[in-house]
Amino acid sequence: MREPVDLRRRRILAAVQARGTARVRDLAAELQVSVVTVRRDVEELMREGKLRRGHGVVRSPLPAQELPEHTMADGDTVAVVVPERHSYLYETLHGARTVLDAAGLRVALHIAPQVPGAERPQVERALADGARGVLLAPRWRDPAAEEADHRWLAELDVPTVLMERRPPKGSALHAMDSVCSDHWYGAHLAVEHLVGLGHRRLVFATRDDSPTARTLRAAFAEIAGAHPLVEEWTWALSSSRGGLDHEPTDVPDLAALLRKAGATAAVLHGDVDALMLVQQLAEHGVRVPEDCSVVAYDDVVAGLASPPLTAVSPPKGEVGRVAAELMLRRLDGVPAEGARSVQRVELLPTLKVRGSTRPLLAQ
Structure with a gap:
């Protein structure tokens, strides 16, 4: 004998409320009815505000804090x-x-x-x-x-x-x-911003510890090398994390590198290294941005610096x-x-x- 619709829906509600969440196909197997039937029941219960739909699951409308810790289905x-x-x-x-x-x-x-x-x-x-x-x-x-x-x-x-x-x-x-993130485009934004402000001699510094760092190094070289308004540019390590199987690479004195290159702007990956450069420049009497413009790459903490750092912000x-x-x-x-x-x-x-x-x- 077919189970009455109201009784079946009450059983669905009881099962979901007991677990917090339940899969439609699991409910169908337990009730020995088709997945289509359970979906129809669930749709009706949702219209009544008795259930909510998750992704591939049905959820209790109770706030999460009212559910027992074990309610998430395997x-x-x-x-x-x-x-x-x-x-x-x-x-x-x-x-x-x-x-x-x-x-x-x-x-x-x-x-x-x-x-x-x-x-x-x-x-x-x-x-x-x-x-x-x-x-x-x-x-x-x-x-x-x-x-x-x-x-x-x-x-x-x-x-x-x-x-x-x-x-x-x-x-x-x-x-x-x-x-x-399209990090080539991020490098492009940084270069175009600085060139648009009149800077023609640039220093780029990236780390050596991630695919993003390697992508940025190649991007800066390509973009600056082909840019008609960039007169001189150079690349250096901003910092070296090194692997556990080899020693970190020596990191140059970026303030000295800026002076040697006659650079008026720098782009650093990432924020902390950019912050450290600003501090290092201040110790040498170089003001940011009056004497040197600095762009950070990452924008995690760049806005907290003094001055707040212009930054390329990937859509993290x-x-x-x-x-x-x-x-x-x-x-x-x-x-x-x-x-x-x-x-x-x-x-x-x-x-x-x-x-x-x-x-x-x-x-």
Whole structure:
């Protein structure tokens, strides 16, 4: 005998309220009815305000703090793996979390320590704990470390999205979803800003510890080298983190380098190194921006400096949000014949003009 609709819906409500969340397909199996039937019931219960929809799950309308800690159903977790002590990527994490929380998915944060190959154990642990997908931002201090991760990442059997990382063309990860900032465009913004203020002799300084740093070094060289209004430019390390398997590279005295090059402006990756340069210049009687304009790259703490630093601001939170949205689409379970194409998304940075840059005065 078919179960009355009202009774079935009461059972659905009871199951969801007991767990906090439940998958439609699991409810259908428990009630021994079709997924279509449960979806119709859920739609009606949502119209009555008795249920809320998450991503692939049904949720209780009770506030999260009123639910017991164990109510998240098994498998309703997405792992986010980011490097230790990386405030830039923590902003990306928060962007991803807003999307995943709204979809009814729990974020399991894994911090990869500063040792080579640290991400793999964290990912394996997350998968052993039942994570349905992985959002990942490997440290990849050098190309060798990146290449070492390609094979095992390509063999993961859950949806995986890289954040702020762009695998090389033709690599094993070329066909993996990824979302990152267009750092070439960020370098372009910095150069055009300074050239527009009349600066013709520039110093660029980047770190040596990430794919972003390597991308920026190449971008600055390409853009400044081809720019008709840039008379002289030079590149140097802003700081060297070094790998644990080799000694940090010597970092030049940037204030001395600016004097030697006759440069009137500098772009530094990242914020802390730019702040340190401003302090170093002040110790040598060089005023920012009167004597030298400074642009930071990252915009995590640039606005807190004195003077507040003009900065290229990659869309850190937006990278996380878009990556999480890609993840949700993968978790939809689209049949193979209707599978979505792999996406390699690039988002454009913006320039935040503050007090550390000004037009070059006639000399």
